[in-house]
Amino acid sequence: MEFGGGIRAVANVQLVAAAGQILSLVGPSGCGKTTLLRLMAGLESPTDGRVVLEPPTAGKLGQIAFVFQQPSLLPWRTAVENVALPLELISRGNRHERKDAAMEMLTRVGLSDALDRYPHQLSGGMKMRVSIARALVTGPSILLLDEPFAALDDMLRTQLGEMLLQLWDDQRFTAVMVTHNIGESIFLSHRIAVMRSGQVKTVVDNPLPFPRTDSVRSTAQFGRFYGVVSATLRGEA
Numbered sequence: 001m002e003f004g005g006g007i008r009a010v011a012n013v014q015l016v017a018a019a020g021q022i023l024s025l026v027g028p029s030g031c032g033k034t035t036l037l038r039l040m041a042g043l044e045s046p047t048d049g050r051v052v053l054e055p056p057t058a059g060k061l062g063q064i065a066f067v068f069q070q071p072s073l074l075p076w077r078t079a080v081e082n083v084a085l086p087l088e089l090i091s092r093g094n095r096h097e098r099k100d101a102a103m104e105m106l107t108r109v110g111l112s113d114a115l116d117r118y119p120h121q122l123s124g125g126m127k128m129r130v131s132i133a134r135a136l137v138t139g140p141s142i143l144l145l146d147e148p149f150a151a152l153d154d155m156l157r158t159q160l161g162e163m164l165l166q167l168w169d170d171q172r173f174t175a176v177m178v179t180h181n182i183g184e185s186i187f188l189s190h191r192i193a194v195m196r197s198g199q200v201k202t203v204v205d206n207p208l209p210f211p212r213t214d215s216v217r218s219t220a221q222f223g224r225f226y227g228v229v230s231a232t233l234r235g236e237a
């Protein structure tokens with residue numbers, strides 16, 4: 001993928017996101033993580049090469065969802081109205097059905113008490129919950145997340161990570177998530193793709209079993225794997 005001015009953001013990448021699993025992309029700033037994610041989403045077109053979605057229906061409306069670092073909610077819509085928006089855009093259901101689906105999704109992300117609040121009445125963590133509910137309301141088979149929790153404090157980050165795992169357990173979507181945070185990549189994913197200078201240097205399988213709760217972070221296995229991923233990031237492994 002080459003941008004104007006000859007900037008080569010991503011090159012020679014061969015990466016498979018296994019169906020029903022969570023894959024993390026980690027790497028130093030500017031190594032091409034976001035570009036690769038945007039290529040997968042179809043938000044950028046590759047200068048060369050291709051992105052293959054399996055099954056092909058994964059490319060259908062409502063089947064790929066993207067969560068950005070900023071929740072980017074519409075300020076004039078309530079939480080329910082924001083979450084119902086993707087259903088409106090793909091003309092699914094009538095007004096009542098869309099509202100019911102949005103309410104159910106918001107309940108699943110722990111916001112049953114905030115359905116009718118506007119974005120300015122929500123905390124940063126609540127806005128991200130709405131953003132994730134909006135992404136998942138169509139029941140996508142692929143969820144792409146770009147540093148979704150980067151702006152949140154550690155405690156919220158952990159809570160939302162656990163929530164994401166719970167949602168994955170319920171919906172079993174295929175997820176690809178960009179993160180700077182090694183601990184988060186280990187906690188949340190099945191496999192971790194380590195990127196440097198626009199290339200995927202290696203993909204490591206995460207040995208930690210599911211289901212995972214926060215307590216897994218204090219296990220020796222977690223610590224050992226953290227060391228492996230860090231060394232890989234530094235180019236030592």
Ligand SMILES: Nc1ncnc2c1ncn2[C@@H]1O[C@H](COP(=O)(O)OP(=O)(O)OP(=O)(O)O)[C@@H](O)[C@H]1O
Binds near residue numbers: 007
């Ligand atoms: N729209 C664009 N136009 C020109 N260059 C771009 C564009 N988007 C990204 N780049 C360049 O491509 C390279 C990879 O950027 P990208 O945002 O994918 O990296 P990243 O790993 O996600 O970085 P960060 O972790 O800082 O978000 C960088 O050199 C960046 O400056």
